Amino acid sequence: MSSMTGMALQKRLVVCAVAVSALLLVYILCVNLEGPLSLPVMPLSFSQVLRSDSQNSGEPLDRQINSDQRTHPPPASTRTVPHEHTRATHTPTLKTQTSTAAGHKPAENNVLDVSKSSSRSDAVDKAKTRTSTKGPTMQPRRPTQAPGPTEPPFIGDTYMSDNVPPQTDCPDGIRSRVAKTDFGGRFLKNIPVLQWANHTTREQHQRLSKYPGAHGWGGIDYKTLVETLSVLNSSANWRMLDDWKNRSNGSECIRCAVVGNGGILKDSKKGKEIDGHDYVFRTNGAIIKGFEQDVGSRTTHYTFSTNTLMNSMRSYAGAGYKGPPLSEETRYIFLPDHDRDYLLMKAAATHTPVERGNERGKDPSKYFGKDVSARKLKMYHPDFIRYLRNRFLRSKALKTKYKDIYRPSTGATMLLAALHTCDQVSAYGFMTPDYKNYSDHYYDRSYHSVGFFINHDLRMEMTLWQQLHQAGLIQLYMHK
Template sequence: SSQNCSSGIRSRIKESEFGGRFLEHIPVLQWAKHVSPEQYERLRRYPGTHALAGTLSVLNSSANWQMLDDWEAQRNKSECSRCAVVGNGGILRGSKKGKEIDSHHYVFRTNGAVVKGFEEDVGSRTTHYTFSTNTLMNSMRSYAGTCSHRALLLPQETRYVFLPDHDRDYLLMKLNSLDLLFPPPPSPTKYFGKDVSKEKLKMYHPDFIRYLRNRFLRSNTLKTRYKDIYRPSTGAAMLLAALHTCDQVSAYGFMTPDYKKYSDHYFDNTYHPVGFFANHDLRMEMVLWQQLHKAGLLQLYVRQ
């Protein structure tokens, strides 16, 4: 986050009820610096790190380890970085929040990130696109039929923030260019556009995701037989990463207590109830957003 912002989240969180959960030293992103034999040995005990070393050597520029890598260019005399984090919740449909979302310095989106045809409600800019192989594959499958694959073509300012789930995710990164990520067809440049260089790739640190799970979203699921598949949802990881990197965060399209009123996603053509699965604890996430909003650490969009 920027050094000069006196009202930023980092200065307020320590005084808040979240002070005890917040750890400043956990890196949000991982990059080439994290390739050391000690790190590898330590991380090897956790799933999904076996291909680590080869992968991370690709992420060797400062842009890879800074979430807001172009802040100096973006800030426009501003002391504080303002980030909009946009979930896919149905609450955004008809919200007319598009202009407000696009007016932030940075706009984080995830999964489908469908903006075409929904700009008035969800905006059109995407500076940070969070995805995991699963969400990407699912997005490609489910959007191929509906909104045409062009829905995923992201603008030039977009960075790709990779959320590692499995070993293969590291192998994918090692391939270094999104074109090689998936066997043909379809080629990701068809989805992401041609303008993807490795400077635009970032990757969440597994320590950060584990820290979120243990300190912010320690679900009772961890006491059940589903404990090994449980993790924060992609949207939750993205929102909490923004809270750890931006000075001010507004969240749109995240679950609120009246969620039954809205379809699962803002781009659904017919009403779909929110689906609950064992790998995430969406109700716990919803409560966390309420608490963070109440503590003044994020601005949560709620329908009046």
């Protein structure tokens, strides 16, 4: 009898153990079902995005050089601070341009998604932009999706974003075509090309002070920055093609000629063709007198840094370079390498001598004429220069001790600025694969080979021009 009672007790214990195990299993399953069902999404590195954009084409030089660089932009803050020099309705915006895992939209599309938060249609935006002199509409910040390990701090692939709708309805403009090319994932339509008074806030100064030279505001104190950029306070300063409304003549598209100083232009007979464009961009030692048949005579936009301007006046005086072109239609675009650019620009706008630095006491009218006014002055935004370096011209130099001085050449900055502001771009006098057949400049009296320096990567730039030409985004002049 006792043995039968023991067996019954054993059976009850087994049944209870099975029941408890089953309940425990059900509990575990319920807890797991409360969590996400999808697998975690890992972000792609910057270099992976570039490679995926060009699987069906030859790998451009800048991507080959940097194929081993794995960088991830840091997340942007979600805090917004009103501008200190504008209406409270404007807030500075930082947008981190990153790509997420395969199947997600590339960086360029993420920018467009944010811009859709506006309640106005694109058509209304365009019409309003053509008649308004208000500043660009700035968008709220947006945090990075699925941030990965941080990139090298000097890269800073995070930029301010200005909502500046296009000035035309060009049916076949660069902005509409770029998304269909290998450059679509790199091209940011809302990147601020120019800086102006409303960009100067303490928050932006703190952010950009991390980057030296042309890539930020490193070394420039906040007081100097505010005093300098305060003179750039109109639509003529933040819009590259500020007089398009007066010169459009009903044209649907803005046609720009960007003229470098390369020897390939000698005996080209391209002068009339160049002058036939709506706008003509030139840079540095742009000697026109005596070379009109080859390079044209008009200059609407002249790009330079104070350093390149002074060097050009010294180096090319014997060839006939006296200073920047002077005309009613000419705008002067500073590429700010140092505080001396801000100081010279302020002096030019206020018709006063340069207050300090290398050019202390110099009269800016010597360079820009006595009739220069603030509306004819512009200055590239450091975010734009850094963006060009990071996404179009990421050179091996960034892995060397010279990384702080490396930047796109002045001519490259000018050409890529036109790419971001014009509908159609024709490039003349830029380096081509047969560059050894031509002298360094079209005005050289004897042959001089092209010089290469560590602060620019001219061979990479040459490859980029070929890529843009093949993609149909620019028309590059080349000898047949």
